[in-house]
Amino acid sequence: MTGSGPRSGPARGLSRRAFVRTAVAIGGASALSACLGREEVDVPQADLAPEERPDRQHAWNEFLSTDDHGNVRPPEHHLLLGLEYVSDGPTDEERAQFADALESLERAYRYGNDGLVLTVGYGPAYFDRFDEDLPESVDLPEPEPLTRIEDPELDAFDALVHLASDHGQVVLSAEEALTGELDAVNDVDVEATVEGIFEVADRRPGFFGEGLPAEKQAGVTGIPDTEPVPEDSPMFMGFKSGFDRNQASEDRVTIAEGPFAGGTTTHLSKIELRLQQWYEQDSRDQRVAKMFCPAHASEDRVEGAGHNLGTASGVEDCIDDAEDDARTTGIVGHAQKAGRAREDGDPIILRRDFNSTDDDRAGLHFLAHQRSIADFVKTREAMTGSDLTDGAVGPVNNNGILQYISVTRRANYLVPPRQHRALPTPQPE
Template identity: 40%
Template sequence: MDFERFRAVSRRDFVTSAVAIGGTSALAACQDRERAATETGADGDGGEDDDALDLPRPEDPSDRPNGLHRWNDYLVRNAHGNTVLPRHQVVLGLSYEGSVPPTDEEREQVEAALRTLDRAYQWGTSGNQGASLSNGLLWMLGYSQRYFDRLDADPDPLLSPEEVLDAVGEDASLADPFDAVLVLNADYGSVAMAPEHALWGETDQLNGVEVEATLEGVFSRETRRTGITGKGVVARELDNEDVPEEAPLSMGYRSGFADNQAPEDRATIDDGPFAGGSTLAVSRLHIDLDRWYDQDTEERAAEMFCPAHDLDEVGETAEQLGTSSRITPEDAESVEEHAEEYGRIGHSQKVARARDDDFVPKIIRRSEGVATDVAEGAGFNFTSIQADVQDFVEVRKAMHTEEYDVDLDADDHGIVDYLETKARTALIVPPRERVALPEP
């Protein structure tokens, strides 16, 4: 790929393209452009120097949570106090190539490879509560039932991807055939990309830190997916002029309100061999944005949140809602009444029915990024963490039209009719101390 012809485009668009394309040339070009922007405070054309960004390295690499899913204290927060996910995401579907069972040498190799990430980058914002941009990396490595089948193990609380798909009424052929998935999130595109190169021996340094070991011979890369989120970014990525310029997600509204995310303790496995870890659901979806935006603003807001919401209280991109989606137990219990009164029901009020007895959500959305690796259409990466994969199943089932005794067309039934599942899998994310080739 000749990146010179992209010199005239904005830095954001350039970096997004580089992350999606991948490869050594793309990484070098991305680092060049991002470094120029940090030096000039503008997009710049990057000059000729290909040196990487010089980002802060952790003083104590061990000073980070044992739970790889514990990101909340290390994320940027917006003016309302809601967590803001990093802009760039790389999702790598992996195949296990090591010994069965894994040897001590292989486990030490993986530990050393992952330790390089922790030595090279701070954990997200490093706990800086006032940060407007993350200088670090957040990552998770999860293992699927396919990996554990090799070890003749069936760990709780995991389900196979086929079991997940069957439980939510979808085709089992959509199961992702991965043994493991590595998720890399960062505000800098080069930081989301560079670990992949280090982990597979394509560079000998990572942010100025010598690469201690790689994953070569243990894991191979089967699939690479990329995504992006953020105001002013999504609208430029999608070929749809109806997406609001300030929308952080493709359907127009921001998500991740404090009241519709589970507390991290609620998403943490309490006991057993993976206590302190979590489970991860990874999905690739397609969104029919043309049909979604054929509706007017009031219809879309009603179907995303709740038809009883006042449109003025939502705002064009839900910016008026502050820290709360304003979904109440009464909204969740009033689906049938709202269907009759308003002729539609909302996605948020439906999934709120899957909360626990104290009306606390069970899952945390860790990505709702627009896919940047698809040639056409509106692809979508959705990842969530939860203590038990069954929690994800219950939330997804709450979206189904057949769960409700209402006489509504499917396209008035929240957002489910606008989504098409392309692939799913489920994984256990062990705590950091056990993340290297775990055996239950």
């Protein structure tokens, strides 16, 4: 199990927000009890029956909060559970059991930031147990290294559950309910669990939100004390992400045909961040240029973490300049490069990544939805920017943020539509 180490009680002497994040990272009954005592909120029960929720599991945006500019605001607390299938099935009885377990959570919590949003996906290892293949409309290859310089561990979990809420007690309660540790959540009876079907093989907690990385950075490896994370940043690298116009729509990432129409795919990378040089040796202008593009730095377009940019990062204006910037200035921006993977001017992946402090190291769980894994690979290749380095001035040291990130794990999953989310076959009726 990776992540947060022994499941013991959370540390004392922390702010409420830091205390709750610590509890989520630790997990277990004692952490949940402490979290319930510290949050002191009334979490709303469901206002939609499970069958009334969108058939697309990834259809979160309509139900999530937005910031002052209209960008979707992701939940504050996240938990990824890597599951191993431990039975000889799958059988119809197991499908009914897993469906009841998920629907118990959906009856207990409202769909949104103040309640619970979740997805369930299945990896290639799950589908390998069947004689039949996935339909041609589903692109779900085994994960693999995507650059010459990375050597990640390739996950082979059967399933991935993503739980997210603004309240730490909700993701902890949902986890405990699924694994059979609670008989009721939010005053709603738990009808079933994953016992006998799945075992939790991997647990990855995380968080997202303005000010949270700055509050969490103390004692985290890789962040210099002399140049801390800015207070207004939702991410460890000091800038806002998830601009509405720089995200693919939920429609764009939805599988359009075949038995899994209405589903999507998930790519998940675990990334370690190396921020010593990022904050201590690079100037702010250099960080802006490498994160966005050189024009953003030279024209002073970014204030603070970039909230002033509104609903778009503004790199649309400098995407076509990537090759020239690399050749003449020796700097090309991360968002500038990734923007080259657009189709008809629109992004092709929907990011739902969040911060990590697994093993007390600054990191990122990069989670993206896309219609096919090929869309993610295309975006990653554009972001890597290998085609821009020939003839550039200092291409290695100034190629976006590549030198500050290290991919340690990769995984791919199929997220079926709701009707097939409980132990599907490769060719569901």
